[in-house]
Amino acid sequence: MSESSKLTIEQAEQDGKYMRRIRSFVKREGRLTKGQAASIEKCWPTMGLTHDMGMLNFEDVFGNNNDVVLEIGFGMGKSLVEMAKNNPHLNYIGIEVHKPGVGACLMDADAQGVTNLRLFEHDAVEILADCIPDGSLATLQLFFPDPWHKKRHHKRRIVQLEFAESLRSKLRIGGVFHMATDWENYAEHMLEVMSQAPGYENTSETNDYVPRPDHRPLTKFEQRGHRLGHGVWDLMFKRTA
Numbered sequence: 001m002s003e004s005s006k007l008t009i010e011q012a013e014q015d016g017k018y019m020r021r022i023r024s025f026v027k028r029e030g031r032l033t034k035g036q037a038a039s040i041e042k043c044w045p046t047m048g049l050t051h052d053m054g055m056l057n058f059e060d061v062f063g064n065n066n067d068v069v070l071e072i073g074f075g076m077g078k079s080l081v082e083m084a085k086n087n088p089h090l091n092y093i094g095i096e097v098h099k100p101g102v103g104a105c106l107m108d109a110d111a112q113g114v115t116n117l118r119l120f121e122h123d124a125v126e127i128l129a130d131c132i133p134d135g136s137l138a139t140l141q142l143f144f145p146d147p148w149h150k151k152r153h154h155k156r157r158i159v160q161l162e163f164a165e166s167l168r169s170k171l172r173i174g175g176v177f178h179m180a181t182d183w184e185n186y187a188e189h190m191l192e193v194m195s196q197a198p199g200y201e202n203t204s205e206t207n208d209y210v211p212r213p214d215h216r217p218l219t220k221f222e223q224r225g226h227r228l229g230h231g232v233w234d235l236m237f238k239r240t241a
């Protein structure tokens with residue numbers, strides 16, 4: 001980076017822009033399959049949401065007042081589509097930065113005739129801040145987030161105290177933040193962060209993990225984890241204040 005552009009970024013940081021410099025993902029430019037590209041073209045006009053729409057009105061988006069479940073980092077979207085299909089009385093919003101994942105999810109949703117699902121292709125942290133009204137969500141889902149195995153990368157893990165705080169403001173009181181991971185060290189990290197975060201109650205009877213609820217389908221990453229002999233940890237924290 002040239003000295004002058006470095007100075008410009010430093011100035012922008014001082015001015016309060018680029019506040020969040022550490023991201024939880026590295027954007028992979030994976031190629032779209034023909035099917036994914038065709039599904040984006042066909043379904044995006046009805047199922048796509050964009051950051052520049054600003055703060056959403058869910059009733060306008062879905063045409064009803066049903067409870068809204070938001071999933072961060074849905075990958076290829078298989079389990080998200082399955083949940084949306086199994087729960088037509090709920091509305092689902094998925095956020096993913098990986099375009100082929102968005103295409104795959106739309107293709108699956110279209111094939112399954114799912115209509116209660118909308119997607120963003122964008123950084124979830126920005127969408128939560130700019131597009132999701134406070135106190136509006138019944139459930140937030142974060143399944144198998146990138147574990148960032150190396151200690152020096154732990155700061156990239158999306159579950160941090162500040163993140164927990166921003167999620168809490170989006171949940172309604174009594175709403176639940178549901179996490180799952182197949183990486184034990186990340187499960188411990190989630191438990192530590194969420195136990196410290198104010199305004200949440202752990203729904204676990206043993207004050208740590210919960211059994212996988214039936215409504216969470218097995219994801220691709222989880223199946224892979226099973227094959228590798230990993231355990232899986234589910235955590236559910238309820239907003240109390």
Ligand SMILES: C[S@@+](CC[C@H](N)C(=O)[O-])C[C@H]1O[C@@H](n2cnc3c(N)ncnc32)[C@H](O)[C@@H]1O
Nearest residue numbers: 024025073074075096097123124143144219221
């Ligand atoms: C390990 S994958 C798990 C995908 C899926 N939940 C599953 O279980 O199969 C994590 C996903 O989170 C996405 N991701 C990471 N940080 C994100 C962010 N800030 N906003 C949106 N998506 C994000 C990545 O692109 C990736 O697809």
